[in-house]
Amino acid sequence: MGQTFAEKILAKKAGVKEVHPGEIVEVKPDVALSHDNSAAIYEIFKRMGGKEVYNPGMHAIFLDHAAPAPTTKHAENHRTIRQFVRNQGIPHFYDVGRGICHQVLVEEGLALPGELVLGSDSHTPHAGVMGAFGAGIGRSEMASIWALGTLWLRVPESLKIVVKGQLKEGVTSKDLALHVIGDLGADGALYMSVEWHGDGIDALNLAERAVLPNMTAEMGAKNSYVSPNQKVFDYLEGRARRPYEPILPDPDAQYATVKEYEAATVEPMIACPHTVDNVKPLSQVAGTHIDQAFIGTCTNGRLEDLAMASKVLFDRRLAQGTRLIIIPASSQIYKEALMAGYIEIFLNAGAVVESPGCGPCMGNHMGVPAVNEVTISSANRNFRGRMGTKESEIYLANPAVVAASAVAGEIIHPKDLL
Amino acid sequence: MNTKHVIKGRVWKYGDNVNTDVIFPGKYTYTVSDPAEMPKYALEDLDPNFAENVQTNDIIVAGTNWGCGSSREQAVTCLKESGLGALVAKSFARIYYRNCLNAALPVLISPEAVDDIQDGEIIEIRLEKGEIHCKAGIFTFPPLPETVMEIFEAGGLIPYTRQRLQS
Ligand code: SF4
Numbered sequence: 001m002g003q004t005f006a007e008k009i010l011a012k013k014a015g016v017k018e019v020h021p022g023e024i025v026e027v028k029p030d031v032a033l034s035h036d037n038s039a040a041i042y043e044i045f046k047r048m049g050g051k052e053v054y055n056p057g058m059h060a061i062f063l064d065h066a067a068p069a070p071t072t073k074h075a076e077n078h079r080t081i082r083q084f085v086r087n088q089g090i091p092h093f094y095d096v097g098r099g100i101c102h103q104v105l106v107e108e109g110l111a112l113p114g115e116l117v118l119g120s121d122s123h124t125p126h127a128g129v130m131g132a133f134g135a136g137i138g139r140s141e142m143a144s145i146w147a148l149g150t151l152w153l154r155v156p157e158s159l160k161i162v163v164k165g166q167l168k169e170g171v172t173s174k175d176l177a178l179h180v181i182g183d184l185g186a187d188g189a190l191y192m193s194v195e196w197h198g199d200g201i202d203a204l205n206l207a208e209r210a211v212l213p214n215m216t217a218e219m220g221a222k223n224s225y226v227s228p229n230q231k232v233f234d235y236l237e238g239r240a241r242r243p244y245e246p247i248l249p250d251p252d253a254q255y256a257t258v259k260e261y262e263a264a265t266v267e268p269m270i271a272c273p274h275t276v277d278n279v280k281p282l283s284q285v286a287g288t289h290i291d292q293a294f295i296g297t298c299t300n301g302r303l304e305d306l307a308m309a310s311k312v313l314f315d316r317r318l319a320q321g322t323r324l325i326i327i328p329a330s331s332q333i334y335k336e337a338l339m340a341g342y343i344e345i346f347l348n349a350g351a352v353v354e355s356p357g358c359g360p361c362m363g364n365h366m367g368v369p370a371v372n373e374v375t376i377s378s379a380n381r382n383f384r385g386r387m388g389t390k391e392s393e394i395y396l397a398n399p400a401v402v403a404a405s406a407v408a409g410e411i412i413h414p415k416d417l418l
Numbered sequence: 419m420n421t422k423h424v425i426k427g428r429v430w431k432y433g434d435n436v437n438t439d440v441i442f443p444g445k446y447t448y449t450v451s452d453p454a455e456m457p458k459y460a461l462e463d464l465d466p467n468f469a470e471n472v473q474t475n476d477i478i479v480a481g482t483n484w485g486c487g488s489s490r491e492q493a494v495t496c497l498k499e500s501g502l503g504a505l506v507a508k509s510f511a512r513i514y515y516r517n518c519l520n521a522a523l524p525v526l527i528s529p530e531a532v533d534d535i536q537d538g539e540i541i542e543i544r545l546e547k548g549e550i551h552c553k554a555g556i557f558t559f560p561p562l563p564e565t566v567m568e569i570f571e572a573g574g575l576i577p578y579t580r581q582r583l584q585s
Binding site for chain 1 (some may be wrong): 511562
């Protein structure tokens with residue numbers, strides 16, 4: 001019988017011939033990702049009696065969640081992590097300003113097809129854009145990996161999502177992701193391995209594809225996978241840190257569920273407060289007043305997203321009383337956006353451009369809303385209080401819609417701008 | 419068979435989508451921090467009888483998505499500390515499931531068993547064999563592998579890792 005991606009890769013990483021959903025296996029990740037929470041993990045590691053991390057080359061540590069440090073406490077946290085990294089000789093360390101962990105892992109050629117990435121961050125499934133198995137784990141679990149190099153995983157059931165045809169003009173993969181989450185619900189992929197298939201997925205460029213595994217975390221998925229195609233192999237040419245072996249699901253694999261979508265029927269979508277699955281077509285919420293707009297995050301802070309926003313913002317000004325925060329997801333994207341002239345367009349429009357990192361996505365700094373303010377954001381989560389205060393509302397949309405809404409002062413589609 | 423791996427107790431049966439807020443109410447997450455105090459509030463908003471009457475080795479049997487919602491570990495600790503022997507459900511929220519196993523609280527997925535087990539009956543779980551014995555018969559589940567058994571025996575992931583590092 002054929003096997004799914006999850007079954008194949010977990011069998012390989014556990015060193016056994018085959019595995020079945022429900023089984024528990026002990027695996028050795030190829031990459032263990034952690035970020036600003038590494039200082040807390042270090043505390044647990046010490047309680048476990050840990051002294052030297054297992055295989056320093058396997059760990060990738062990023063300072064991105066509150067970077068540069070907004071308070072002395074954050075700065076001290078960062079210092080602890082820098083010391084730890086130095087003492088342990090961890091080669092893959094990305095300090096303040098390099099960018100968001102999930103994006104930088106891909107740029108640095110550390111997320112590779114057929115590899116296993118475990119991360120103490122809930123959006124670790126992002127690595128699936130490169131055909132890797134990425135799953136989020138807890139802090140104690142990460143500490144245990146630092147100590148032993150292995151962790152147990154339950155082999156998940158698999159959900160196959162097939163997308164046929166092309167998205168319409170003005171509709172992005174963010175809209176597709178929101179459409180699917182709205183349809184399946186916040187627990188629609190609970191504990192499952194999600195595989196994205198079909199010509200509609202194959203046609204997307206890498207930046208667009210990345211949104212899908214990134215957002216699948218919002219359906220409860222364990223990991224999310226896009227079959228690597230030539231675009232992935234080309235991107236990794238000269239970038240991959242080591243040889244890799246792609247793993248593809250068998251054509252006759254058994255899926256717990258199969259869902260089909262026609263790309264052409266997807267409209268521009270908005271996730272409304274306060275859950276990601278509270279999704280409505282943009283037409284139903286158009287006209288909603290907004291105070292702040294935010295373009296960035298691991299979901300939609302890539303060059304292609306900034307390009308989209310620059311098209312909308314070219315020769316336009318933000319609505320009076322509305323602010324727009326733009327944060328490139330990495331320093332590389334920042335540089336490319338600068339060379340492409342996007343940053344100038346943003347500044348001319350009246351936007352604020354800040355240094356790469358998570359920024360206000362989880363309410364740390366660089367543009368958190370005031371009480372009763374409304375934000376429209378290109379991020380992946382709109383839970384109550386996510387951006388800092390419980391008494392504020394967050395709408396999620398694609399970057400072009402966020403840019404257009406900043407110009408109009410209300411939710412609007414770019415094509416409806418005057 | 420190692421009797422340590424046999425759990426025999428009374429069934430507390432619940433439905434689908436029981437979230438961490440009713441298992442351990444959010445209002446206590448910052449006020450109650452001593453694990454020994456947590457059982458008092460276990461399932462407070464779901465079943466007020468539970469905290470008062472639960473006995474060592476009792477077993478919760480539930481529907482789908484038990485433990486959804488927040489990732490708070492207290493929702494596991496309050497049950498572990500109350501002496502609960504195991505949970506059997508049709509499915510678990512992913513983080514809840516991991517939190518349980520890392521806290522050495524057995525969690526078993528067996529949709530068929532859940533349908534046939536009655537509230538209040540006494541059932542027996544044989545972890546090593548992968549069997550649930552109840553009035554309706556014997557249900558099987560994939561036996562827990564060695565690694566997880568070792569985590570159980572050590573008393574959770576932190577002591578387990580400590581032991582393995584030492585050896
Ligand atoms: S950008 Fe937001 S969602 Fe992405 S890793 Fe940072 S905090 Fe998490």
